[in-house]
Amino acid sequence: MLLVSHVNAMPNTLNWTAYGTGTSGNAQIMAISQLLQEKHGTQSRVIPGENDTMRMTPLKTGRVDLCACGIASYYGSEGVMMFARPDWGPQPIRVISTSMATFGLGMAVAGDVEIDSIADLEGKRLAYLRGDDALNKAAEAYLAFAGLTWDDVERVDFPGYNAAFDGIISGRADAAITTTVTPAAQRLSASPRGIQWPELPGDDESGWQQMLEIAPYFQPHNVTSGAGIDADDPLASASYPYPIMVSNADLDPETVRGLITTLVESFDEYKDNAPGASGYALENQNMTWVVPFHDAVVEYYRDAGVWTEEMDEHQNALVERQTLLMDTWERYKADASEDEEAFISGWMTERRSALEAADMNPVF
Incomplete structure (x- = not known):
């Protein structure tokens, strides 16, 4: 020690x-x-x-x-x-x-969907959680790993986290971002559709570069606990x-x-x-x-x-x-606008300009 x-x-x-x-x-x-x-x-x-x-x-x-x-x-x-x-x-x-810890963040995909990698999400129905910027940003980062964006999937909006998994179980969506140990992921795993987790290979340098451009707080992580994950066969995924x-x-x-x-x-x-x-x-x-x-x-x-x-x-x-x-x-x-929406929009523009001028990645 x-x-x-x-x-x-x-x-x-x-x-x-x-x-x-x-x-x-x-x-x-x-x-x-x-x-x-x-x-x-x-x-x-x-x-x-x-x-x-x-x-x-x-x-x-x-x-x-x-x-x-x-x-x-x-x-x-x-x-x-x-x-x-x-x-x-x-x-x-x-x-x-x-x-x-031993869990991670992953793309939970219904087990009956034909998918071998994140790239196969193209054209699939991906849950978008209204009001949950953090998880939607994570989903965007996962898509970026395979060079995809929200435009490459069918976005299905849900009012919240549990509703999204209810939607997958009932056949209205195919995938959602989640931590591997959540009760929602366990429910999907136990449902007739089952669950699968596309891997993020640690040696895919271009994939990781694309992902970190969107969400630099992720890092490669071998996940050993979660719905449908065998501790003896870790899932190559991501976490923070x-x-x-x-x-x-x-x-x-x-x-x-x-x-x-x-x-x-x-x-x-x-x-x-x-x-x-x-x-x-x-x-x-x-x-x-x-x-x-x-x-x-x-x-x-x-x-x-x-x-x-x-x-x-x-x-x-x-x-x-x-x-x-x-x-x-x-x-x-x-000197910013007193209107909140205009204030936020102006700040994000000013923020991006300042970071780019300093040769720093704006990320957002």
Whole structure:
């Protein structure tokens, strides 16, 4: 086990937001909170949030120190989707740690559809979830892996996630994006249509390049748990961390140092205490991901001898990107339209122009 330091000043109380009670993300934070109390006497107050707004707003306002968030933390860093609204904008998000578990995100396809690869989705009926930008973006990224777009499939709109799988089971659609362990995927697997998961071969360099142009937060992942997936025959697919433990850039470095030290050096003491907690293992941390680490985390990894020059260059580029976006936001909103729709449209145009001028991929 990596050992760097044991004496860290931790606060008496840490305030968190996390996914709702009953979720694996919430259970993980509760297990980590118990460990922090045992090691440092730190009490944790965990506020469950049922959606991205409820989880991210307390972090924005300073009501909490940390958020065990989903991919909304990336969207917040970028100032897109819900964060393109006048009351949001790019946020100074910093990663503390992430969890990569045994499940993944995949394209669930009805088992009776003839398909050998993602490319065979062409002409098939793909679910589009109204109001769920994140999952629709994921579906777009999966299509891009095979050089396809929404124009190459028959888009079938559904009011929500469960409705989409009801639609596949009843024969009104053929596929939908989902995490492999959801009850919805299990329902499809148990239905007369069954389930199959097209692979994303890790050695398909052009496919991955096309996918990451659309959604750079994905990474290759061998999935060993999920509906119809055999742990002894992993599915070559994609995933991104869940949850993503983030703070704002100005969270006290001593607090962050104590937290990352505990997460790394006491890993064996909590890894089996909640579903997915083993995903926080040091070897699962992507040091060149899409959101910058907190400075104190960088310092810890540097002291541990695992932080490289390449990681440092990547970190600096991410901070530069975030700074550019936040500065652009401040200039833009000074004279922006008061109409929300016009505000968002204008911001996305201004954002793209600023990033392209700096030779950075706008993504959105």
